[in-house]
Amino acid sequence: MILDTILENYSPEQTILIATHLIADIERIFSNVIFIKKGKIVLNKEVEEIRQESNKSIDELFREEFRYE
Numbered sequence: 001m002i003l004d005t006i007l008e009n010y011s012p013e014q015t016i017l018i019a020t021h022l023i024a025d026i027e028r029i030f031s032n033v034i035f036i037k038k039g040k041i042v043l044n045k046e047v048e049e050i051r052q053e054s055n056k057s058i059d060e061l062f063r064e065e066f067r068y069e
Helices: 002-009 023-029 047-054 058-065
Strands: 032-037 040-046
Touching: 002 023, 023 058, 032 047, 032 058, 040 047, 040 058, 047 058
Parallel strands: none
Antiparallel strands: 032 040
């Protein structure tokens, strides 16, 4: 419900920052992602570029990067 409300009121001129570990729930709305690990950016790319390069979902990459955290 919260995600649908955000999407209904979103404007292309806006930026939305979402911090979560529940990637699978909201992956469909990403255009860019940034992974921050121990205060350092470890990934900062457009979603389609990531998917093409890795052949994985953002959720899969997130789980690999933060598996033991």
